[in-house]
Amino acid sequence: MGLFDKLAGWLGLKKKEVNVLCLGLDNSGKTTIINKLKPSNAQTQDIVPTIGFNIEKFKTSSLSFTVFDMSGQGRYRNLWEHYYKEGQAIIFVIDSADKLRMVVAKEELDTLLNHPDVKHRRVPILFFANKMDVREALSSVKVSQLLCLENIKDKPWHICASDALRGEGLPEGVDWLQDQIRTLRT
Numbered sequence: 001m002g003l004f005d006k007l008a009g010w011l012g013l014k015k016k017e018v019n020v021l022c023l024g025l026d027n028s029g030k031t032t033i034i035n036k037l038k039p040s041n042a043q044t045q046d047i048v049p050t051i052g053f054n055i056e057k058f059k060t061s062s063l064s065f066t067v068f069d070m071s072g073q074g075r076y077r078n079l080w081e082h083y084y085k086e087g088q089a090i091i092f093v094i095d096s097a098d099k100l101r102m103v104v105a106k107e108e109l110d111t112l113l114n115h116p117d118v119k120h121r122r123v124p125i126l127f128f129a130n131k132m133d134v135r136e137a138l139s140s141v142k143v144s145q146l147l148c149l150e151n152i153k154d155k156p157w158h159i160c161a162s163d164a165l166r167g168e169g170l171p172e173g174v175d176w177l178q179d180q181i182r183t184l185r186t
């Protein structure tokens, strides 16, 4: 059973669709991660509202994923922020080997956490400290420190080291998210 099926299988017990936002800078590994989670029968819908800004959406009967880049596209911010309202869980992907842009990732995370549609909601956030296989990658503890994750007090969060190419670390993250969604719904 695929990772996504596992998550969707449980959620399928409840009829309502759950929206998961998958965010991060470009090139962090979002597409690779999502492709590992995606079941082959998912309905994919590429939405291109404006040239240069791509949003991918796909869903099964119980779970809907919205994936987009947050980088270099400040002018599209109002387009992507529109999706915050409907997000019930967030997957935030970081390229652990991209030390130069770690500060940009932190800025985007802080902006996300302060957004009115996110700030006062107990949205669970799963962080993937991705590209762990790269020799110079920072550890998940270091990534967590640089992003100041310990300052997130009002939302459940969890960070997993991952190697999306091999799928390593993804099951742990998905298990955590599944528990969180279950907790929120009971």
Ligand code: G3D
Binding pocket: 024, 025, 026, 027, 028, 029, 030, 031, 032, 033, 069, 130, 131, 132, 133, 134, 162, 163, 164, 165, 166
């Ligand atoms: P994005 O969707 O966030 O923009 P992608 O990122 O999933 O397109 O990944 C960007 C590049 O990083 C891809 O390489 C992809 O194969 C690679 N990548 C993703 N995850 C990992 C990982 O865990 N380890 C390593 N080493 N590489 C990873 P290309 O060469 O296709 O651009």
